[in-house]
Structures are given as C-alpha cells and as structure tokens.
Amino acid sequence: MRTDMNLDEIPASSRFKYWRDMAEELYVPVGLECDSPDSFRFLWNGRTLGDTWAGESLMTPLKVDRTQQHIARSEDAALKLIVPLSGSISISQDKNKATVRPGQFYMLDPARPYQEVITEDLRFIWLHLPRKPIVSKVGRLDRVTATALGNETPYARLTTDYILSLSKVWDDLSGAAAEHASSVAMDLVAMALWERMDQVRTHSTVHRSAQFQRGKMFIDEHLADPTLSMSFVAAALGISTRYVSDLLAEGGLSYRQYVLEQRLVRCARDLADPRLDHRTVTEVAYSWGFFDGAHFSRAFKTAYGISPRDYRATKRNG
Numbered sequence: 396m397r398t399d400m401n402l403d404e405i406p407a408s409s410r411f412k413y414w415r416d417m418a419e420e421l422y423v424p425v426g427l428e429c430d431s432p433d434s435f436r437f438l439w440n441g442r443t444l445g446d447t448w449a450g451e452s453l454m455t456p457l458k459v460d461r462t463q464q465h466i467a468r469s470e471d472a473a474l475k476l477i478v479p480l481s482g483s484i485s486i487s488q489d490k491n492k493a494t495v496r497p498g499q500f501y502m503l504d505p506a507r508p509y510q511e512v513i514t515e516d517l518r519f520i521w522l523h524l525p526r527k528p529i530v531s532k533v534g535r536l537d538r539v540t541a542t543a544l545g546n547e548t549p550y551a552r553l554t555t556d557y558i559l560s561l562s563k564v565w566d567d568l569s570g571a572a573a574e575h576a577s578s579v580a581m582d583l584v585a586m587a588l589w590e591r592m593d594q595v596r597t598h599s600t601v602h603r604s605a606q607f608q609r610g611k612m613f614i615d616e617h618l619a620d621p622t623l624s625m626s627f628v629a630a631a632l633g634i635s636t637r638y639v640s641d642l643l644a645e646g647g648l649s650y651r652q653y654v655l656e657q658r659l660v661r662c663a664r665d666l667a668d669p670r671l672d673h674r675t676v677t678e679v680a681y682s683w684g685f686f687d688g689a690h691f692s693r694a695f696k697t698a699y700g701i702s703p704r705d706y707r708a709t710k711r712n713g
Contacts, residue, residue: 407434410435
C-alpha cells in the first residue's frame with residue numbers, strides 16, 4: 396500500500412519544525428539543520444516491496460547529522476540507499492566522502508555516524524534495505540559506505556538501471572512479485588558493493604577475491620543439501636578448510652553463520668510465496684537443508700522475531 400506526504404499542505408512557517416519533529420518516524424533519529432526554514436519543502440511517498448521499504452522524495456537544502464547519541468536511541472535499522480534523480484548531495488561516513496549525482500547511488504549504514512548535505516533541491520529514489528541479507532553477502536560495509544556508485548562499474552550500472560525501472564512499476568507489484576523484485580534489488584546491490592570493494596581492497600589479491608566469490612557461490616548453490624559442510628566446500632574448490640575459513644573471515648563472515656542466514660532468507664522467501672502454500676513449514680525448512688524442525692523454528696524466530704508459521708500468516712494478511 397502506498398503512503399504519501401506533502402508538507403506543502405502545512406503553513407510555510409511550520410513546515411521545517413513539523414518535519415524535524417517527525418523525521419525519525421520515517422527512518423532513524425538524526426539532527427537536522429535548515430538555513431532557510433521558511434522555504435523548506437518535502438514531498439514523500441513510500442510502499443513496501445517484500446522486506447524492503449521504498450519510495451521517491453523531493454527535499455530542499457538541508458543538513459543531516461547522525462551522531463552516536465542518535466544511534467543509542469535506535470534499533471538495528473535498515474540500510475539506506477539513495478538514487479538522485481535531480482540535484483546532488485554530499486555525504487560522509489567511515490572516513491569516506493563523496494558528492495552523488497543523477498546516474499549514481501550511495502548507501503549509508505545507520506549503525507554508525509554519517510552526514511548528508513543537500514545544497515540544491517534534490518529529487519531522489521530511496522530504499523531501506525534489510526541489513527542481514529546485505530551484510531551476510533558483503534561482510535564489512537565501511538569501505539563502501541558514503542561512496543558514489545554508478546557508471547564506472549557494470550553491476551553498479553545494472554543496479555541504478557534496475558532501481559530506476561522498478562520505480563516505474565512498483566505500485567503495480569504485490570505479494571510474491573514484490574518479494575521477488577526486492578530480492579533482485581538486494582542481490583544487485585550486494586554485487587555492486589562487492590565490485591567496489593574489489594577495487595579498493597588492499598590486503599587481498601585478485602586470486603583470493605575470486606576464490607571468495609567462488610566459495611560463496613558454491614555455498615549458495617548447495618544450501619538445499621543438508622550434508623553441506625566446510626570440508627565439502629573446501630574439497631570442491633581444491634583448498635583447505637582453514638583457507639575457506641580465512642577467505643570468509645576477510646569478508647567479515649563465518650561459515651556457520653553465513654549458511655544459516657542464507658538458508659533462513661530462502662525459507663522466509665518461500666514462506667511468503669502464496670504459490671507454495673501447499674507445502675508445510677517443515678517441508679519448506681527441509682527443502683533448504685534444515686533437518687530439525689525445532690532448531691529451524693528457534694533460528695527463524697531469533698532472526699525474524701516471530702515464528703515461521705506466524706511469519707507466513709503475516710504475509711498473507713498484510
């Protein structure tokens with residue numbers, strides 16, 4: 396369901412104060428400064444796409460500052476991705492700085508301080524992406540936050556083009572189609588971030604990077620196999636289990652946690668798909684390599700906050 400907000404409906408003298416008071420309800424607590432509050436404008440629309448919250452906005456010049464004090468008041472918030480459509484925005488986080496323009500995008504992690512400075516009217520697409528699927532695939536994000544991503548690399552171009560195309564049809568998507576669209580977006584974003592990390596990596600050779608990608612791809616392709624193990628992965632790649640562990644550690648991942656998170660992501664996707672309603676929760680779990688229903692239920696509830704049965708019901712009812 397689409398939600399809209401237009402501060403032009405509020406008296407000009409009250410707009411910025413209104414926005415400052417309610418901004419954190421749309422994302423996270425931040426500090427806001429505006430040099431011309433009487434001319435401030437903000438237009439916004441948003442809708443859910445599976446586990447992603449997405450929309451378009453227009454915002455006039457503004458300074459945004461997220462500090463440690465703001466972070467202390469927040470839960471484990473979603474990652475923020477911005478695609479400018481017109482205008483530009485300057486950003487900084489994790490010692491990275493960039494000015495981002497149309498044809499590019501950037502990501503910020505609300506778990507750490509960041510700043511955004513809008514110096515001209517900015518129209519943009521925004522996505523709030525669930526943290527776990529991105530971090531589990533990419534690992535550390537501090538090398539790619541507050542970085543202009545776009546025309547310079549293939550996956551960044553694909554990501555920008557896909558999000559622009561998705562924004563033209565997302566109000567027509569629902570149910571499994573919306574879930575699938577969200578999943579594709581997250582996969583492309585993850586690949587674009589990895590592409591960028593390969594360019595800035597200083598402690599890993601190209602060979603190790605390729606081995607890491609091969610290892611993750613092999614794991615992803617065999618998640619449905621309950622006998623999947625690190626030794627199985629190592630044998631398939633022709634390397635030692637210690638080497639597999641080291642490769643994953645370089646990306647901020649552990650083998651057990653990565654396999655568990657990826658299996659849970661796929662189970663959640665299948666539980667949300669009405670075309671698979673004929674399959675029981677246990678059958679879905681077993682189809683992705685789980686062999687203990689009780690263990691699956693506990694792990695799922697830890698990751699998603701509700702039982703798999705209730706998760707499926709929530710997706711049907713809402």
